[in-house]
Amino acid sequence: MKIIVCVKQVVDSEATIHLAQDTISWGDSPFILNPFDEYAVEAGLKLKDLHNAEVIALGIGKPGETDALRRALAMGADSAMQITVEDPSKMDTLSAARLVSAAIEKIGDVQLVLFGRQSLDSGSGIVAAQTARTLGWPLLGYIGKIDLEGDSIMAERFLEEKKLTIKSHMPAAISVVQSIGEPRYPSFIGIKRAQKAEIQVMPAAELGNYPDGSRLLHDSFALPLKKTTTCEFITGDSSSELAEKTVQKMMERKIL
Amino acid sequence: MKCMVYLETLGGKITPPSAEALGAAKQLGETMAVISGLSASSATGDAFGYGATAVAVLNTLQNEEFVAEHFCEAIAPFIRDQKPDLVLFPNSFECRELAGMLSVDLDSPIATDVVRIETRGETILVERPIYEGKAFEKIALGEGIKLVTLRARAFNQPELSAASNGTIFGIDMAAKRMVEVLAKSEAQGGVSLSSAKVVISGGRGITNCKQLAGDETASAKRGLILLEELAETMGGAVAGSRAIVDAGYLPYSHQVGQTGKLVSPDVYIAAGISGSIQHIVGMRSSKLIIAVNKDPEAPIFEVADLGVVADLFEYLPALNEDLKKKLG
Numbered sequence: 001m002k003i004i005v006c007v008k009q010v011v012d013s014e015a016t017i018h019l020a021q022d023t024i025s026w027g028d029s030p031f032i033l034n035p036f037d038e039y040a041v042e043a044g045l046k047l048k049d050l051h052n053a054e055v056i057a058l059g060i061g062k063p064g065e066t067d068a069l070r071r072a073l074a075m076g077a078d079s080a081m082q083i084t085v086e087d088p089s090k091m092d093t094l095s096a097a098r099l100v101s102a103a104i105e106k107i108g109d110v111q112l113v114l115f116g117r118q119s120l121d122s123g124s125g126i127v128a129a130q131t132a133r134t135l136g137w138p139l140l141g142y143i144g145k146i147d148l149e150g151d152s153i154m155a156e157r158f159l160e161e162k163k164l165t166i167k168s169h170m171p172a173a174i175s176v177v178q179s180i181g182e183p184r185y186p187s188f189i190g191i192k193r194a195q196k197a198e199i200q201v202m203p204a205a206e207l208g209n210y211p212d213g214s215r216l217l218h219d220s221f222a223l224p225l226k227k228t229t230t231c232e233f234i235t236g237d238s239s240s241e242l243a244e245k246t247v248q249k250m251m252e253r254k255i256l
Numbered sequence: 257m258k259c260m261v262y263l264e265t266l267g268g269k270i271t272p273p274s275a276e277a278l279g280a281a282k283q284l285g286e287t288m289a290v291i292s293g294l295s296a297s298s299a300t301g302d303a304f305g306y307g308a309t310a311v312a313v314l315n316t317l318q319n320e321e322f323v324a325e326h327f328c329e330a331i332a333p334f335i336r337d338q339k340p341d342l343v344l345f346p347n348s349f350e351c352r353e354l355a356g357m358l359s360v361d362l363d364s365p366i367a368t369d370v371v372r373i374e375t376r377g378e379t380i381l382v383e384r385p386i387y388e389g390k391a392f393e394k395i396a397l398g399e400g401i402k403l404v405t406l407r408a409r410a411f412n413q414p415e416l417s418a419a420s421n422g423t424i425f426g427i428d429m430a431a432k433r434m435v436e437v438l439a440k441s442e443a444q445g446g447v448s449l450s451s452a453k454v455v456i457s458g459g460r461g462i463t464n465c466k467q468l469a470g471d472e473t474a475s476a477k478r479g480l481i482l483l484e485e486l487a488e489t490m491g492g493a494v495a496g497s498r499a500i501v502d503a504g505y506l507p508y509s510h511q512v513g514q515t516g517k518l519v520s521p522d523v524y525i526a527a528g529i530s531g532s533i534q535h536i537v538g539m540r541s542s543k544l545i546i547a548v549n550k551d552p553e554a555p556i557f558e559v560a561d562l563g564v565v566a567d568l569f570e571y572l573p574a575l576n577e578d579l580k581k582k583l584g
Contacts, residue, residue, distance in 0.1 A: 013514050013534055017390045024391060035515050093366065094359055120514070122386055124368045129324060129356030138434040139324055141353050144508075154438075159349050160448060160509055164321065165439040178508050178515060215365035219381055219394040224541065231547070231563040242564050243574035246546065247582055249562055255523055255544055256583065 001053040004104055004113040005044040005077065006127070008034040009061055009068035010120040019223050033071040036116030038183035040176040043146060044114050045076045045184065051148060053111075054078050058103060060085060060096055066199050073194035074186030081107075081200045083207065090213030093122075097130030102207035104135065111170040117142060117177055132173035140168055144179025257285030257375075260340040261308070262331075262355075264348060265291065265299045272413055272451045273346035275306050277406050279414035280373060281344050282307040288338065290331060290427070292316055301420035312425040320429075321437040324353035329430040332361040340401060342380060347405040347450075355403045366403040367395060371410040388537040389518060408451040409520055447493040449510060454492025455521045456483045457512055457539070458568075460499045461528015461549065465569045476505045482572040483527065489579050495519070497535050513538035527568045531556025548572070 015029030033041070044055040057072035057080040069080040083099050085091060091099075104110050113135075118125030132139035140146075145156040148170075157164040158177050186194070234249065236242040250256050259281035263274040270278075270291075281287040289308035291299055293316035303311045314330060335343060335358065343358070345351035347369050359366040371392070372383040380402055383394045397404075449455065462479025463472040483494045494510060501511040512519055514534035524542035529535060531547070531554055539545065540559050547560035548568050557563045564571060 011387065013388065013537065015387075017387055019391065024387075093356070094363075097360070120388060123388070125352050126356030126359070126366065126368055129353040130360050133325070133328065133357040133360040139353060139357075140435065141324065142349055158507075158509060160450070162440055162442040164437050166323075167436045167438055168434060182502070215398040215400070216367065217396040217398060219396050222383075222392045222394070224389060224392065227540075227559065229561055231557045231560045233552075233557075233563045233565065239566060239570040239574040240578070242566055242571055243578040246562065246564060246575055247578045250523070250544070250546075251582070253544060256579075 001051055001112075002107070002110045003044045003047060003053045003055050004058050004107070004110050005037070005040050005055060005072060006100055006113065006115050006131075007037045007041065007057050007059050007068045007072050008116075008119045008121075009059065009065055010034045013120065017223070019221055022221055024221055031065070031067045033068040034116055034119050034121075036118055036120065037068070037072075038075075038116070039178050039180050040114040040116045041072045041075050041077065042183040043143075043174070043176045043180045046181070047112070047146065047148065048076070048078075056081060056107070058100065059083070060091070060099055060204075061088060062086070063201070069199055070194040070197070071186070073197050074190040075184055076186075076190060079200070080197065081202060083202050083204055085204045089218070092213065092216045093124050093127050094130055094215065095212070097127050097134050099204055099207055100127070100131050101134040103202055106202070106207065111172075113137075113171075113173045115173070115175045117175050128173055128175035135171070135173065138168040138172045140166060140172055140174045142177050143174050144177050146174065146180075257342065258338075258340045259285050259287040260335065260338065260343040261287055261289050262343065262345045262351060263289050263291045263299065263303060264346055264351065268298045270299050270302050270306065271346065271448075273348065273406070273408040275413045276408070276411040277344040277346050278303065278306045278308060280406060280411040281342070282414060284342065284373070284375070288312060288340070290314065290334075292322070292327065293320060300424065302416060304419045304422045305416045306414050307417070308422065310423040310425065312427050314427045314429065316429055321440065322350050323433075323435045323437065324350065324357050325434045326429060326432070327354050328357035328361060329432060330427050332358055334425075334427045335362060335401060342402045342404065345403070345405040347407050351405055355405050359403050362401050362403070364400045364403045365397040367397065368405040369407050370404050371407050373404070385518070388514060389541060390537065409453075447487070447491065449493045449495055449512075449517055450519060452493035452519070452521050454487070454490040454523045454525075455495050455512070455519055455539070455542070456487045456490070456492055456525045456527070457495040457497065457529060458483050458500055458527050459497040459529030459535070461530075461568055462500065463503070463505075464528075466567065467569070472503075476500070476503070478569070479528070480505060482569070482576070486525070486572055486576045486579070489576055489583065490523070492521070492523070497529050497532075526556050526560070527572060529556050530554045531559065
């Protein structure tokens with residue numbers, strides 16, 4: 001059984017964003033595997049342990065930007081492939097889904113494609129649904145537990161205020177949430193292996209739907225308004241005094 | 257401009273984020289609402305009351321659960337017929353799936369989690385957070401029927417008027433079923449975290465109650481009760497930091513922060529949360545942040561508006577008592 005796990009490379013949360021001449025930069029902050037995708041890799045590896053599946057990490061990026069793919073390899077993915085695009089900023093979610101779908105058809109014989117529920121950087125959270133629809137496969141979204149039996153999939157779907165048990169069949173697309181379990185840490189041997197591994201490259205142009213960037217046109221970037229207030233500490237001799245003063249402050253601000 | 261809005265309902269009522277989407281659409285032009293299923297009967301009237309000029313009801317089967325493919329299969333042809341310029345959705349998990357699938361069928365430009373919409377001549381521009389809200393990008397939507405999901409609480413909810421009549425359409429479901437829903441368990445009551453006006457959030461501090469020295473689980477239980485009581489008094493939702501969710505004290509859907517939810521309530525009370533960057537990105541756009549922590553050096557105070565250096569197990573009950581008195 002072949003399982004594809006889609007992974008994205010993102011800037012670390014700790015990075016400080018700078019904006020100048022409508023260009024965003026983040027100093028020399030490292031790239032990491034999108035934290036949401038770590039759960040998808042973990043889901044793939046759990047299925048590999050149980051069903052002897054082959055796990056292939058698949059990413060889209062500039063040639064050479066392979067940090068996320070190597071992290072997935074270090075965690076235990078069998079191989080990694082990269083769809084290379086010259087200018088990822090010209091790519092919207094639908095282009096990404098079409099490229100992923102074309103790659104999956106080219107790889108052939110894929111039973112499952114796994115996604116994290118969204119990316120840390122653009123945070124759209126729709127590529128799994130778009131890929132499922134493009135391939136004509138069922139989508140099992142926001143999944144925290146996967147059981148396979150023959151061709152059928154039983155899964156637990158975690159929505160905001162409810163949990164559903166759903167059933168479908170392979171091939172399918174699944175978006176994974178953190179109830180799947182903590183992502184495993186790469187072993188020393190895994191890291192060594194990942195550093196040396198060859199990553200197969202598929203140029204986007206060879207997959208047909210080269211992203212044209214016409215659906216979404218960048219206008220401008222902005223930074224959020226800086227908080228100008230500093231923290232006002234409430235002081236008092238007892239809890240009830242602190243509480244009373246807090247409520248007073250809330251009322252002054254017409255919050256209550 | 258011709259707009260369409262997909263409305264979600266809960267207990268037969270239009271959800272607040274859906275009403276906000278309807279309000280946003282009304283600013284832009286004539287608006288048709290699409291509403292699913294049997295819950296529609298009372299909600300249909302409210303959709304007119306919020307300003308829809310027509311309502312399309314999706315004729316789902318009895319007790320049919322939302323499955324994005326099934327809904328997309330039925331709604332995509334209807335949208336194609338109606339040719340709206342813009343379709344708005346609340347930014348729920350379900351709606352992101354539905355809008356994502358519709359973008360494939362309609363070859364549409366799509367933007368999710370949008371916090372502002374503006375028009376420049378014929379062009380629609382949307383603003384959405386990127387890098388966990390550390391920046392915003394304004395994007396012009398290209399050719400085609402534009403699909404946009406709106407972040408909860410970023411747009412005002414319109415007043416509900418007395419109007420309750422207008423044109424009603426029916427949309428039939430397609431026969432094909434790709435995903436079967438076998439069972440469902442729902443959280444009882446409570447306020448949805450992303451649309452809550454008040455969020456009471458607990459961190460590692462709730463696992464460390466002086467009187468229960470050493471017993472983390474008992475501490476966390478007591479701490480959660482304090483959060484829940486305060487949430488009830490203030491009409492808010494309970495949330496937690498990753499530490500609390502990872503330890504299993506709260507379901508992950510209640511996690512605020514990097515791998516959890518981004519929330520922006522009117523009031524965010526952070527109790528026993530030290531304030532890692534991963535947590536702060538999830539709550540810093542809250543209007544009023546109140547932090548209570550034993551450690552005056554905790555980084556949470558750098559983003560808080562009001563700070564209280566105290567033991568949360570003593571402070572929260574006192575706060576709850578005082579609020580109850582004042583709110584009467």
